[in-house]
Amino acid sequence: MxxxxxxxxxxxxxxxxxxxxxxxxxxxxxxxxxAYDDRLYASKQLNENTWLYITQYQGGNATVSDVFRYYLSGEYSEDPLKAVKEMKPFLTADTGTATVTKIGRLLTVRVKGKVYNFTNSVMYLSKGNAVFPVIELYASGTE
The missing domain is CATH 1.20.5 (Single alpha-helices involved in coiled-coils or other helix-helix interfaces)
Incomplete structure (x- = not known):
């Protein structure tokens, strides 16, 4: 027992x-x-149905390097910062000056600096249609 x-x-x-x-x-x-503590750093229209949004982390100090996050999306009529907080970035780097171009489905990204995170598996909605771009990344060392 x-x-x-x-x-x-x-x-x-x-x-x-x-x-x-x-x-x-x-x-x-x-x-x-x-969600990250970011501010909208830049936005750029890449073609008729694709926008690039870049955010910058604002929680750092003198010992924390800059962190920039790159997002792809359709156009937002409201505040895009609210929308990107619900998305995952396809690129996280220490520079906000990456050159991004889009021709058709091909998206080319050229970065000079450190790349912290990258994925080429991106899907976003534009005008009700799902878009799956093919992403090429060209990264070189620090500036």
């Missing part, structure tokens, strides 16, 4: 510890996915 009581309380304790781990992991994941 005592053996089954120990098993029962051990099982309950283990279940509570595992539940606590899952809750802590979910909280950590949620806290890491909050």
């Amino acid at each position: 005592r053996y089954s009581t120990v098993i029962k309380y051990g099982h309950r304790t283990l279940t509570l510890v595992l539940l606590l781990l899952v809750v802590c992991f979910a909280f950590y994941h949620y806290s890491q996915s909050n």
Whole structure:
């Protein structure tokens, strides 16, 4: 009888510890996915259905380098900063002067500086149509 009581309380304790781990992991994941503290640095129309929005991180100080995030989207009539906070950037770099051109589906990005993050898997809506651009990245060292 005592053996089954120990098993029962051990099982309950283990279940509570595992539940606590899952809750802590979910909280950590949620806290890491909050929107960035960015300001709109620049916006540029690349062609008739594609806009480039560049944001700059404003939470840094003298020891934190500049961080610029590049987003692709259709045109926004409202504040584009609200819209890009819900999107993921396709490029994160230390410069806001990357040259971005778009011809058809081909998007060419030329960056001089550090590239922190890049993905060529981008999809956005423009005038109700899904657009999947092909992205080429040319990066050279720091300026």
